[in-house]
Amino acid sequence: MEIRPLTEAERKYAYEQSMQISMQTGSIGVMHGGYKSDREFYSRFYDLNERWKTGEFEEGLENFLHILCSDKDGFLQNLDTMREYAAGHPQNAFQGKDATEYGFRADTEKYAYLMRCNPAKDNDNVEIHCYVKEWLDHHIKEAEKGIRFIDSRYNELFRITDGENITVTDTRGEKSEYVCRYIDEYHTEVGSHLYHICQFAEIMERNGSEYAPVEAETRRAEGNEQEEKTKGTLELKTRFGTTENVTLTVSTYVDNKSLCVGMTTVEDGFPEPYGSVTVNLLNSVPPYCAFVDTNNMPELEDFLVKNGIAEFTGLEQQSGYCTYPLYLFDMEKMRVLCPDGMAAYEQENGLDKKQDKKEKSR
Numbered sequence: 001m002e003i004r005p006l007t008e009a010e011r012k013y014a015y016e017q018s019m020q021i022s023m024q025t026g027s028i029g030v031m032h033g034g035y036k037s038d039r040e041f042y043s044r045f046y047d048l049n050e051r052w053k054t055g056e057f058e059e060g061l062e063n064f065l066h067i068l069c070s071d072k073d074g075f076l077q078n079l080d081t082m083r084e085y086a087a088g089h090p091q092n093a094f095q096g097k098d099a100t101e102y103g104f105r106a107d108t109e110k111y112a113y114l115m116r117c118n119p120a121k122d123n124d125n126v127e128i129h130c131y132v133k134e135w136l137d138h139h140i141k142e143a144e145k146g147i148r149f150i151d152s153r154y155n156e157l158f159r160i161t162d163g164e165n166i167t168v169t170d171t172r173g174e175k176s177e178y179v180c181r182y183i184d185e186y187h188t189e190v191g192s193h194l195y196h197i198c199q200f201a202e203i204m205e206r207n208g209s210e211y212a213p214v215e216a217e218t219r220r221a222e223g224n225e226q227e228e229k230t231k232g233t234l235e236l237k238t239r240f241g242t243t244e245n246v247t248l249t250v251s252t253y254v255d256n257k258s259l260c261v262g263m264t265t266v267e268d269g270f271p272e273p274y275g276s277v278t279v280n281l282l283n284s285v286p287p288y289c290a291f292v293d294t295n296n297m298p299e300l301e302d303f304l305v306k307n308g309i310a311e312f313t314g315l316e317q318q319s320g321y322c323t324y325p326l327y328l329f330d331m332e333k334m335r336v337l338c339p340d341g342m343a344a345y346e347q348e349n350g351l352d353k354k355q356d357k358k359e360k361s362r
Helices: 008-014 019-025 055-069 079-087 133-143 197-207 216-230 300-306 331-337 339-348 351-361
Strands: 003-005 027-035 041-047 093-095 100-107 111-117 126-132 147-150 156-160 165-169 175-184 187-190 193-196 210-213 234-237 243-252 259-267 270-276 289-292 310-319 322-329
Touching: 008 100, 008 111, 008 126, 008 133, 019 027, 019 133, 019 175, 019 187, 027 055, 041 055, 055 111, 055 126, 079 310, 111 133, 126 133, 133 175, 147 175, 147 197, 156 210, 187 197, 193 197, 234 300, 243 331, 243 339, 259 289, 289 300, 289 310, 300 310, 300 322, 322 331, 331 339, 339 351
Parallel strands: none
Antiparallel strands: 003 100, 027 041, 027 126, 093 100, 100 111, 111 126, 147 156, 165 175, 165 210, 175 187, 187 193, 234 243, 243 259, 259 270, 289 322, 310 322
């Protein structure tokens, strides 16, 4: 059984859906799981549509869980194996609702399993959303058409991608933003409400409200503003209660070519080394990952997370009397902060070629 990363479109269906979308996609139910002890995996299943929860489905789900938890090659054997697998598959990582999560999909002939893992949690860190594969794939393909918004005379005003937002402005000029989900060509969810697209237009006109997509330019401006905050100099709140203006540097460790991140500050107009962000512990670590030197600078974890530079993978490594956390560094942010160093690191590890292949495939 092939297990692959979730696509961006599929990630939307790896969470709880409204009843309407659940019916459209053939959602059977969701399994929550975790670990009672180091190796004992527990699970509980919540039914969403009993008519699809057949004996064949239950047997298939049981076999799937057996594969995931098997000693041979299952990555859910225990919490450590899940964390190691997630750290070794950074391509599966995406920003979830509360933290970085890792998404996977596996299919049988009839069923699709969309799974999210959160290795940073100690319990309830696995969710498997189960679907009738044909129904789910059909709905995702239809949703690619986008969501139509019209006026009451059926003139199309604009379209947005499934899961994007619109802004509704009332007669007082107050704005409200709503997530919109595709149901079918004539129906959509706006926030928590289901509308026929003409019904929504009539309600808006009757209320004197205006509606528009959240402008791409606005989103781009917000992104640029955030990017500017991360460019160049960053503020480091030290454990001594002081604030240092620092910049990051990127290189590779000589013995294994893995990611090496340093920190500099400016003294008398010249850059001076301030400290090491990472420490070299293992012969091999996953791409864009490194152990953070919390022994010498315990404030580093807070600094990395608050600036959106890196996320904790849930893995740690003991060295002497110290334990060091493994972090996954945001490749895009690091390319902004340290373009030359990141280019050299990616070239040294052949990651620039992988990136070129991705760009060509698009």
